[in-house]
Amino acid sequence: MKIGVVGGGAFAWALAHAVRRTGSEVLMWSRRPQREAGAGISLVALPALAAAELIFFAVPSPVLPELARELGQHLDGGHYLVHVSRGIVGDGLMTLSQVLRSVTPCRRVGALAGPLVAAALESGAPGGGVIASRFPEVHAAVREAIGGKRLRIYSSEDVIGAEFASTAVGLLAMAVGYVQGIGLGPATLAVMASRGMAECTRIGVQLGGRVETFAGLAGHGDLLAAVAGDGRPELAVGRELAAGTLLADIRRQGGAYVEGIESARRIAAYAQRTGARAPLVSMCADVFDRKIGSAEVVELLMSRAVGGE
């Protein structure tokens, strides 16, 4: 069986290796391939990915719509598209599965969420993730492509919930890194993580997600893995920000963090526009944009009126 992978970053390569372990062949497209193709992994032109039934998108959210549109010219209703992004696009917080559905003729789409990181996925360390799709054949295809004895792939029908939970974890992991970086203790970190997740859950439910998804592997489970130190880039970026490194300098080091910053801005703007309560996410947006510094963060975190949880 052939599996397509769009992207050439660390996560795309990790997926390719996970696919190889199950014995399938990988067709990979990358704008600037940084590695050599190996046994069973061929680097191909974008249209050639249409030969695969299942295609993973492992690219940052800003470039996904255009790539999907271009690839979509060569696809039909028989293809399954699954993205691994932690981003959302547009003012209305559009998730990437919604983008995939609107720019390609494919309907059987899904999102891979949960505590999957590039290094562990590539090396085959035991772990787990969630494939969220309305279509059981997409669950089965992803399980067949990368699942196995060492990688437990749970299925969910709550696509928006899983995508939004994944986005929330991306930005909260940065916030946790920042809180750690400015020297605050575990209790503050827990307040940040759990109350931040509560805000994101509220908005996620408004968007059509289910509460349980945020409490599961795609939400709290994923955040737990990040805090426990699974080498998440978002955490490192948070710490760098706390140390005063400029965003432009961090940006030169890698791509994953961009999602968290943009997500915080978008969610904060959405909350303000719709009257949803999201003070911690708004604070994160201000911190990432350097509108406030560490002293104000402590003040803001601790001086907020305390109510029922």
Added chain:
Amino acid sequence: MLAAPMRSLMFRLLSQPLRLPAFLGPAPRPDDPQIFRFNSERGTIISDVVRRVAQHYAGQPDRLLYLLNEAGNAEVRRLASQGDLEASDALGAWRRLIKRVGKMSEEERRAELREIVARMTGDIAGNFDVRVYGLATKIIPGLLTAIMSPGDLPRQLLSGFRALDERIIAEGPIDKLRRLAKVGTLVLVPTHSSNLDSVALGYVLMREQLPPVVYGAGKNLFSNPLLSFFMHNLGAYRVDRRISAQLYKETLKTYSCMMIERGYHSLFFPGGTRSRSGLVERRLKLGLAGTGVEAFARNQARGISRPVYFVPATLNYALVLEAETLIDDHLKGAGQSRYIIDDDESGQAERWFRFFTKLSQLRSAMVLRFGEPLDPFCNPIDDEGRSLSPSGRTVDPASYVKFRGVATVDAARDAGYTRELGDAIAREYQRSTVILWTQLVAHILYRQLVAQTPELDLFGRQRVRGATMPRSQLEAEVGEARDRLLAFAAAGLVHVGPVLQSQSPEKIVAEALTAWSGYHTRPAASAKGGDIVIEDPNLLLFYQNRLVPFAEELATPETLTAARTIAALGGRT
């Protein structure tokens, strides 16, 4: 008092709709819609439904036993609480089934299943009589005209019922739908506001030379012998919402699926019931309409490539016949439990008369707008009936039901497509909504009421009587909101009815006040000196609810807070 067997016979006669003798009817022509052939296929359809349901349970003895038990118990519960003639006729048989089913052999259970499904399908299946259809096309415009303005009938006969055409407007890609009806099967999925919907739709289909459709009508509508005669002979099938047995629902689904498979154009109200709140439905489960997806897949798996086209449509009324009961029901939160309202305005002849009299005085009282047709996989359709991808390329709809190159029937997959389609139809409803003048005036008045009562919640606000708004302010805000609506319409976000398009704000307000006075028990609002007095906040809420999705965009900085409260009434998309 009739003896029991006689009563039972009478019940059977009355519950079986009247049909004309079959042998006198003309034979259908080759280019006639499939429904013209229904009577000759009826028996085959019923036996096919029985065979498919039976096949579904073949090899699943445990499920079959459960299904029969569940059906028996559900029917005994229902009939015992009904306690009517139907109960005395059928209760015994169901009780005997419950007693015996545990001891039956598997073969006997299968025979029992076939017998029950045959009985249920016989009750569901309608009839189509070309002669009744011909009669209906001739008399319905006259009937509607006669009700709406009796004195006008002779003149209307001569002019070909132009006045009716002016009052009931049909918009949308009608030419395209006529073409699509020839190459594929149409599944009409309109919004549902009133018991008048199916009549209005039927009339518009006739007038616009679109083919007749089959649809499932609540069994309660068949209790009127005249209505029953027409509905039954025009292809309506009977849906008894009181029956909760899983087997009945499955039979109904199989019947509806088979009709679409065989190319019968169909109509479903995917919202399920009439919108209690007046809101345009935003979340759709599709229910029976979802069988259109399965029908397409089943045909593909058999090598039949006939396309299925879903056609969203909105029915937009300046006045809604049952508005008072519907909104009252919504506010009581009783919408779900009172699934079948049988004591609303539509059961009162006098209210119908007042309603039609009122309608006859209004211009463009009702706008039926057909939306853009979709294939079962949410793709738009070109003029030739081909599915289009987002880039405008044609895409093969069969690819969506294929697994490794072979078309398959897969209930779980089709459930996924059905949910996607529900979302897509709800989006199309939004775009195809036609805002009418009564709704806009209600919205501006209601926004004022909300602004005046910031401390009250919804229920508190609905109890406020006599709030006022200066007429000049109302007219100014209506004018401003109308201009914004026209801009949204130009951007393709919504549609705007003729009165709003052409009249001055003063005239719009005046026409709304006229429309409300005289039909409803109490007008939504009325004029008193230079003020407009809010008389019935419930009615106002009902009519303004159509504008909920646009509330924030229509607001000025001063009215934004109130508009947000209104926007929250619709929940988030």
